[in-house]
Amino acid sequence: MADADADLVAERAALAEAERTIAPGSAARAARDVLAEVEPEPGVAKPDPILVVEGMRRSFGGLTAVDVDHLEVQRGAITALIGPNGAGKSTLFNLLTGFDRPDHGNWSFDGRPLVGLRTHQIARLGLVRSFQLTKALARLTVLDNMKLAGQDQAGERLLPALARPRWRAQEAAIEGRADALLERFQLSAMRSQLAGTLSGGQRKLLDMARALMTEPRLVCLDEPMAGVNPALTQSLLHHVTGLRDDGTTVLFVEHDIDVVMEISDWVVVLGEGRVIAEGPPHTVAKDPQVIEAYLGVADEENVG
Amino acid sequence: MTAPDDEPAEVALSAADVVAGYLPGVDIVNGCSVEVGVGELVGIIGPNGAGKSTLVKAIFGLVPVRRGRVELRGRDITNQAADQLVAAGVGYVPQNNNVFPSLTVAENLEMGLYLRTRALAERTAFVGELFPVLGARRTQRAGSLSGGERQMVAMGRALMMDPTVLLLDEPSAGLSPRFQSEVFSRVRSVNDAGVSILMVEQNARRCLQVCDRAYVLDQGRNAYTGPGRSLLDDPKVVELYLGTLAQA
Numbered sequence: 182m183a184d185a186d187a188d189l190v191a192e193r194a195a196l197a198e199a200e201r202t203i204a205p206g207s208a209a210r211a212a213r214d215v216l217a218e219v220e221p222e223p224g225v226a227k228p229d230p231i232l233v234v235e236g237m238r239r240s241f242g243g244l245t246a247v248d249v250d251h252l253e254v255q256r257g258a259i260t261a262l263i264g265p266n267g268a269g270k271s272t273l274f275n276l277l278t279g280f281d282r283p284d285h286g287n288w289s290f291d292g293r294p295l296v297g298l299r300t301h302q303i304a305r306l307g308l309v310r311s312f313q314l315t316k317a318l319a320r321l322t323v324l325d326n327m328k329l330a331g332q333d334q335a336g337e338r339l340l341p342a343l344a345r346p347r348w349r350a351q352e353a354a355i356e357g358r359a360d361a362l363l364e365r366f367q368l369s370a371m372r373s374q375l376a377g378t379l380s381g382g383q384r385k386l387l388d389m390a391r392a393l394m395t396e397p398r399l400v401c402l403d404e405p406m407a408g409v410n411p412a413l414t415q416s417l418l419h420h421v422t423g424l425r426d427d428g429t430t431v432l433f434v435e436h437d438i439d440v441v442m443e444i445s446d447w448v449v450v451l452g453e454g455r456v457i458a459e460g461p462p463h464t465v466a467k468d469p470q471v472i473e474a475y476l477g478v479a480d481e482e483n484v485g
Numbered sequence: 486m487t488a489p490d491d492e493p494a495e496v497a498l499s500a501a502d503v504v505a506g507y508l509p510g511v512d513i514v515n516g517c518s519v520e521v522g523v524g525e526l527v528g529i530i531g532p533n534g535a536g537k538s539t540l541v542k543a544i545f546g547l548v549p550v551r552r553g554r555v556e557l558r559g560r561d562i563t564n565q566a567a568d569q570l571v572a573a574g575v576g577y578v579p580q581n582n583n584v585f586p587s588l589t590v591a592e593n594l595e596m597g598l599y600l601r602t603r604a605l606a607e608r609t610a611f612v613g614e615l616f617p618v619l620g621a622r623r624t625q626r627a628g629s630l631s632g633g634e635r636q637m638v639a640m641g642r643a644l645m646m647d648p649t650v651l652l653l654d655e656p657s658a659g660l661s662p663r664f665q666s667e668v669f670s671r672v673r674s675v676n677d678a679g680v681s682i683l684m685v686e687q688n689a690r691r692c693l694q695v696c697d698r699a700y701v702l703d704q705g706r707n708a709y710t711g712p713g714r715s716l717l718d719d720p721k722v723v724e725l726y727l728g729t730l731a732q733a
């Protein structure tokens with residue numbers, strides 16, 4: 182069997198090396214230190230919440246998909262949202278970002294109530310999400326998908342002072358940001374390809390890159406690493422922690438427990454729509470209720 | 486499971502030097518070869534965009550094979566239509582769009598039964614045991630299922646037909662850790678019951694742990710091949726394709 186090209190080996194090795202040299206930032210320690218003071222119990226108040234959810238409920242027929250009494254998300258931290266399949270994680274994201282309406286409940290972002298606001302209004306306040314099943318526009322190119330995601334935000338910040346030369350500069354800035362993100366997500370070669378022709382993992386990557394086009398203040402990522410190959414996942418995790426270190430709050434759903442343990446400052450566990458546990462990653466991972474509901478028996482090494 | 490010296494005694498499925506692609510003049514799979522022995526569980530891992538799904542689709546007659554040859558138990562099936570392959574006992578679980586969103590869960594499963602309608606009760610029971618949650622969702626439209634629930638329907642549907650050869654494109658994607666373990670051990674037990682399986686996975690470590698043998702695909706070509714365990718121990722494979730996260 183032929184070996185991989187030498188170039189390819191060298192390129193990947195360089196990437197892996199780059200990953201290793203990035204040390205955890207001080208923002209990581211800051212977020213963890215602050216949260217270390219917080220009691221690990223469902224619904225607990227945080228010192229500086231950017232998002233507060235109060236009595237939020239959503240049912241479909243007889244099934245209560247989301248039933249959150251109280252939840253706070255700490256500003257500047259990476260919070261993981263985990264829980265069994267069907268626990269209501271994606272539904273909660275839909276509700277928070279205006280893609281679905283709760284039966285009742287309130288939530289506020291940076292002190293501003295979001296009830297009744299539409300998706301794009303919420304996005305313009307700086308609360309943005311990516312999708313578990315990707316929503317990129319199949320008939321647009323990868324680059325156009327990125328630019329479209331970036332424009333929403335440009336409109337909000339710059340529309341009042343909109344002059345033509347300035348608009349051009351804005352266009353260039355958007356394209357520059359798009360290209361930088363595409364590079365980071367290893368999609369540069371696919372720049373002019375229609376999004377509908379991307380591989381499964383490439384579509385996930387595009388979706389996450391799109392969410393980051395708007396430089397959100399709180400980004401909600403729904404299983405961003407599902408289907409992304411492990412070597413790239415590892416390098417993207419540094420990108421996520423980098424976002425946090427630059428001041429972005431990250432809330433993400435993830436089933437890969439290694440990823441959760443690696444980057445989260447705080448973990449919230451959802452079970453049948455309710456917050457059943459929350460706390461620092463290592464505390465939550467030891468919670469018998471979480472092991473029972475979510476992790477299953479500890480048979481990591483003995484699948485075969 | 487594996488014959489002592491690599492070469493399985495009898496070959497269930499083989500693709501030899503396959504070249505395949507979507508657009509004229511652009512080859513995505515560039516001379517790939519994979520082989521699944523009878524009763525073997527074989528994995529395919531590799532970077533995003535390597536051509537794993539394209540290779541599986543080419544085997545299943547969904548993407549034209551431009552060069553090379555695909556065989557099912559020694560019989561040439563190159564470019565044979567998917568429905569003929571299903572009739573010949575080949576099951577396929579695609580990576581994307583793998584449920585009919587407007588049909589109910591029960592209807593989705595029944596679609597998978599194909600020609601063997603008499604086995605409905607038996608197969609439904611089998612799949613129901615594998616994914617108990619689907620029983621409670623029989624009348625829910627598949628399009629409103631959660632991501633993980635969809636994945637279970639897709640996998641359940643392929644198992645409804647009682648295949649002899651199964652092509653799985655990322656069966657564990659979107660499943661909670663608990664279900665992932667379960668899916669991998671069920672894949673293993675379906676395989677132990679005699680089904681030959683070719684499984685693409687991004688959950689690469691787990692895949693290599695359960696598979697008899699595996700291929701690493703990169704840029705449309707074979708990069709590494711070997712028993713799952715030996716690939717797990719190969720520092721180059723770890724560095725380039727597995728990452729070191731889970732080892733910490």
Ligand SMILES: Nc1ncnc2c1ncn2[C@@H]1O[C@H](COP(=O)(O)OP(=O)(O)OP(=O)(O)O)[C@@H](O)[C@H]1O
Nearest residue numbers: 241246266267268269270271272629630631632633
């Ligand atoms: N429109 C709908 N109609 C009926 N049931 C729905 C609808 N949308 C969601 N559900 C159900 O609500 C529950 C919660 O779904 P949700 O997608 O939020 O789960 P999740 O926690 O994201 O799961 P996963 O990890 O599998 O993605 C699921 O059981 C799902 O089947």
Ligand SMILES: Nc1ncnc2c1ncn2[C@@H]1O[C@H](COP(=O)(O)OP(=O)(O)OP(=O)(O)O)[C@@H](O)[C@H]1O
Nearest residue numbers: 378379380381382383507533534535536537538539
């Ligand atoms: N319908 C299509 N038309 C044109 N190009 C396509 C099409 N589908 C896939 N491709 C391209 O073929 C390449 C291989 O895609 P494929 O889906 O086989 O990758 P993969 O190895 O399965 O990746 P992943 O792990 O992300 O699922 C990608 O670069 C993709 O952009």
Ligand SMILES: [Mg+2]
Nearest residue numbers: 271313631632
């Ligand atoms: Mg979900």
Ligand SMILES: [Mg+2]
Nearest residue numbers: 380381538580
């Ligand atoms: Mg694929």
